[in-house]
Amino acid sequence: MEKIIELKNISKAFDGEVVLDNMSLDIHDNEFITLLGPSGCGKTTTLRIIGGFESPDSGDVYFMGERINDIPPHKRHVNTVFQRYALFPHLNVFDNVAFGLKERRVPKQEIKEKVERMLKMVMLSGFADRRVTSLSGGQQQRVAIARALVNEPKILLLDEPLGALDLKLRKDMQQELKKIQKNTGITFIFVTHDQEEALSMSDTIVVMSEGKIQQIGSPTDIYNEPVNAFVADFIGESNIIDGVMLADYRVRFGGHVFDCLDTGFGENEPVDVVIRPEDVDIVAPEKGMICGNVTSVTFMGVHNEAIVDVGGFKWMIQTTDPVEEGAHIGITLEPDAIHIMKKSKYSGMFGDYSSYSNELEELSNSEEEAEA
Amino acid sequence: MKSSGASRTPVTYRAALAPYSVWSVLFVLVPLIFVAFYAFTDNDFAFTTENITRFFTAKSNIVGEDGSTTEVRTYVLIFMRSLKLAVISTLVCLFMGYPMAYIMARAKEKTQKTMMTLIMIPMWMNFLIRTYAWMTILQDTGIINGLLGKIGLGPLHVIGTETAVILGMVYDYFPYMVLPIYSILAKMDLKLLEAARDLGCGSLSVLRRVILPLSMPGVISGVTMVLIPSISTFYISQKLGNGKFFLIGDAIEGQYIANNLHFAAAIAFILMVILLAAMALLKYVTARFVYGGD
Numbered sequence: 259m260e261k262i263i264e265l266k267n268i269s270k271a272f273d274g275e276v277v278l279d280n281m282s283l284d285i286h287d288n289e290f291i292t293l294l295g296p297s298g299c300g301k302t303t304t305l306r307i308i309g310g311f312e313s314p315d316s317g318d319v320y321f322m323g324e325r326i327n328d329i330p331p332h333k334r335h336v337n338t339v340f341q342r343y344a345l346f347p348h349l350n351v352f353d354n355v356a357f358g359l360k361e362r363r364v365p366k367q368e369i370k371e372k373v374e375r376m377l378k379m380v381m382l383s384g385f386a387d388r389r390v391t392s393l394s395g396g397q398q399q400r401v402a403i404a405r406a407l408v409n410e411p412k413i414l415l416l417d418e419p420l421g422a423l424d425l426k427l428r429k430d431m432q433q434e435l436k437k438i439q440k441n442t443g444i445t446f447i448f449v450t451h452d453q454e455e456a457l458s459m460s461d462t463i464v465v466m467s468e469g470k471i472q473q474i475g476s477p478t479d480i481y482n483e484p485v486n487a488f489v490a491d492f493i494g495e496s497n498i499i500d501g502v503m504l505a506d507y508r509v510r511f512g513g514h515v516f517d518c519l520d521t522g523f524g525e526n527e528p529v530d531v532v533i534r535p536e537d538v539d540i541v542a543p544e545k546g547m548i549c550g551n552v553t554s555v556t557f558m559g560v561h562n563e564a565i566v567d568v569g570g571f572k573w574m575i576q577t578t579d580p581v582e583e584g585a586h587i588g589i590t591l592e593p594d595a596i597h598i599m600k601k602s603k604y605s606g607m608f609g610d611y612s613s614y615s616n617e618l619e620e621l622s623n624s625e626e627e628a629e630a
Numbered sequence: 631m632k633s634s635g636a637s638r639t640p641v642t643y644r645a646a647l648a649p650y651s652v653w654s655v656l657f658v659l660v661p662l663i664f665v666a667f668y669a670f671t672d673n674d675f676a677f678t679t680e681n682i683t684r685f686f687t688a689k690s691n692i693v694g695e696d697g698s699t700t701e702v703r704t705y706v707l708i709f710m711r712s713l714k715l716a717v718i719s720t721l722v723c724l725f726m727g728y729p730m731a732y733i734m735a736r737a738k739e740k741t742q743k744t745m746m747t748l749i750m751i752p753m754w755m756n757f758l759i760r761t762y763a764w765m766t767i768l769q770d771t772g773i774i775n776g777l778l779g780k781i782g783l784g785p786l787h788v789i790g791t792e793t794a795v796i797l798g799m800v801y802d803y804f805p806y807m808v809l810p811i812y813s814i815l816a817k818m819d820l821k822l823l824e825a826a827r828d829l830g831c832g833s834l835s836v837l838r839r840v841i842l843p844l845s846m847p848g849v850i851s852g853v854t855m856v857l858i859p860s861i862s863t864f865y866i867s868q869k870l871g872n873g874k875f876f877l878i879g880d881a882i883e884g885q886y887i888a889n890n891l892h893f894a895a896a897i898a899f900i901l902m903v904i905l906l907a908a909m910a911l912l913k914y915v916t917a918r919f920v921y922g923g924d
Contacts, residue, residue, distance in 0.1 A: 309828060310827075311824055311827075311828075330827070330832075331824070331827040331828050332827045332828070332829075332830045332831055332832055332835075336828075337828055337829065338824075338825070338828045340821050340824070340825055341821075342821065344819065344821035344822050344824065344825040345825075346822060346825070346826075346840060346844075347844070348843045348844055348846075357826070357829050357839075358829035358830050361829060361830040361831055361835060361839075362830055405829070406828075406829075409829065409830070
């Protein structure tokens, strides 16, 4: 695939605060790429640099091989779907969608055809004469997408476009966006802090933290092979345990030596071990490789979520079997349930569920949304 | 707010509203009824349209500079003169005020506050005193001509000309143009401007297609708040126009002082009707051609 955007050594600071730190990224044609990270990680700034609304302090932006640092937004082949849509309140749906075409002096008849086709694609035929202020959030979202796509950009930038929608609508729009991207073949650069959204929609995910790219890969790569504790924790739930790599395929943690599938670490190298909560099997204590005490159980619908104290370190385990609070249980792990990561600066910061509570998690999530 | 029917309005809400309703009735509605009543009655309070017809038909002779006399419709002429001066000062206020409001809205917060204060300070002074101040400034022997004389220019004869009257109106009513436009521009969503640029607009296009149409409500209330007082002013024209430019406000005042209340009311009534019609038209036109798309 051809490179459509290249970011080379981009740095950007606002008021002395570094937002992007020597970041480089290639984006390929026809790709659905997601910039994922917590608020303040630099993902939106990256998007704004591609859109032309910010210029990097240092580094270069290339569009199809051509340096575009100094090209203003209105001359770039890029359109944006803004976070809160930014529809023009003084124009109706038709005129909002036609806005870019009118600016380019496209003949009236052609504008009409294109706008109608686009409204049909986002399932808003018959809404052309409506005021945008009279539309629901989901409908406004569709108008914003139509308004951007009607210009047939090479790249569509989406800045947390689903953040303001409720869960059900959000799921529908995720499917819808994915479909639109497939049908149009336009490169989508999508920004979100919602890891589930990123996993379900993207061809490629770029996980960012503190102005740096932590990992680039397909959703399955990122989920199954996180490179460090930050990525493992940010994407899904992870138990991250201190371990020692004894040799290839042999790792020791929690006082037990496990078989695993990882190689290429030094002998007796300290590592981070990632265990996904759904990969843990609960067995009778005498059959377990390691044992622990269940300290809490939360019913989540499809599964139970248990917090289990294993020698002072609390694991999260998701199981469809019934578990009881206070029970003493055994744990077994298949080799492919174990993922080994090199130590990083994020080691020890994540992956222990000692202070875990659903309520806190939700609190911090909604805070993040409020900030965004 | 949607009207949800008076029966469902909470009692406390209505109670809180009561003083304002009483105020509005007493000091807005009742006086308006009186104006209309006086306009359509004669001295014995019998119904008549004579006052209204008099406005349109009263004639007088004007002696030109060459000594020739022309017959004119007195009050129509006065009205047109008032309208002309008011429209000119409104336009001057608009073309000076809009850029200023825009610059203010985009300035740093501290600069915004300073500019706001500078605009407000003259309003702390009584408007009669301000007008007197302009008299002394503009006089043939005033400060401006004094300065001009020192550098060997002038004298500039301003006092007693239309320019002086317009200057007075612009000076007095300028803040009323800037403030409503500023308040609209200051709270405009900057993302909309980014969206316009994103969709291919250069700076001029952003101004024409997004900023101007979105600031129309501010422009309309600015125009209203300048046009109406300047069309009905009488003091400025007397002091800065040396009484040479008899305006519709002067006519009302003159009739009132002459104890000719019914005709004064008729002039006021006609002025009101014309202004209301003009405002309605302005609103309709902007709604139709600015908000209805291109």
